[in-house]
Amino acid sequence: MMLTGMHVAIIGGDARQLEVIRKLTELDAKLSLVGFDQLAHNFTGATKMYIDEIDFSDIDAIILPVHGTNLEGKIDTVFSNEKIFITEDLLLKTPKHCVIYSGISNSYLDELIKKVNRKYVQLFERDDVAIYNSIPTAEGTIMMVIQHTDFTIHGSRIAVLGLGRVGMTVARTFAALGAKVKVGARRSEHLARITEMGLEPFPLHDLEKEVRDIDVCINTIPTMIVTASVISKMPAHTLIIDLASKPGGTDFRYAEKRGIKALLAPGLPGVVAPKTAGQIIANVLSQLLFYDLTKRKGNA
Structure with missing residues (x-):
């Protein structure tokens, strides 16, 4: 199960996202990391960028933090002081097949996803x-x-x-x-x-x-x-x-x-066991991304 050829933007988050980055780079996905400029560690195949540097027309999936955004669309990250917002204009630049992932949602994200008409997956809703x-x-x-x-x-x-x-x-x-x-x-x-x-x-x-x-x-x-x-x-x-x-x-x-x-x-998993909590998210995410990639190739 490889993700070769898939371009994923990982935007903000905490220590759990590091396990997601590690897993997806192992599977050969191309990663653009936003909100990680203060992270000392570098991952092969992952590029640290500011949000206005990303070509969203080339993004196959966007991974938001577990908590998604606040009610103004701002994203929290522990690895940067950059102010990051997810907006309608930004998501409309993505291809129609682009899938957005977060742990949970809120009224801002729900309304935004409805406007841009993209597939949206709340990981913590999954059994x-x-x-x-x-x-x-x-x-x-x-x-x-x-x-x-x-x-x-x-x-x-x-x-x-x-x-x-x-x-x-x-x-x-x-x-x-x-x-x-x-x-x-x-x-x-x-x-x-x-x-x-x-x-x-x-x-x-x-x-x-x-x-x-x-x-x-x-x-x-x-x-x-x-x-x-x-x-x-x-x-x-x-x-x-x-x-x-x-x-x-x-x-x-x-x-x-x-x-x-x-x-x-x-949110106790992210507090008491961020590595394990990150691995749980990474394992499920990699399966979902592979399914999306396979489905897209089948429709090509």
Whole structure:
């Protein structure tokens, strides 16, 4: 599986993008790197450039950072002070077959992609990426619980909210460490799966009752679920870790008022294991790029 002849622009990002660059250069793709001018390392086959130096009419794919852009189209990069913006004019210069990749999206990117009519892939919407990423997420959650409590995980009472791709891994991991784990879910098949996993299930409409005796609450649901009413029923020592994407699903204002420690922790893979998180993205990206290249050659 080689990417010979494919021209990819990698624009901004953090340490995870270095694994993407490494993987794609190994596969013989031609890379233009924007927002990496302060990176000491050089990659064979990859050229550091400023965004206005790129001929976008020759670009087959654009890889944005995991977080995409902000709501003004600005891209963050830890390897440059260059101010980088993704605009409609810029994307309209690309060939119609050009595919844009990012981890997640927002209203600015959604509207922009609609205007320019290009294929857009949100990697973190894919089951494979989310499941692979749940592994460093669970490890990072363990780290946070150890840092912010004065008791062992073994024997502690932990409530995990949601049995999605992250919730399942987190619940299983804490149970393996000897915690008494109960999992809240809405769907009957999820409650059945929780029972099959040897954990204690409860319907989320019983959440206020179920938090009365817990030590740690780990939320994975990206809607307001850990409300002031729920927090008011928790023991004073409870630690809340919210793994949902910003702004999370916790009333952080009330938690602070009540004196309960509540931490929003999205993007843990990039914090605790950037190399592994980058390899996960790189492996899936290389497969998708190869598919696009093969498909384009087949249509040629």
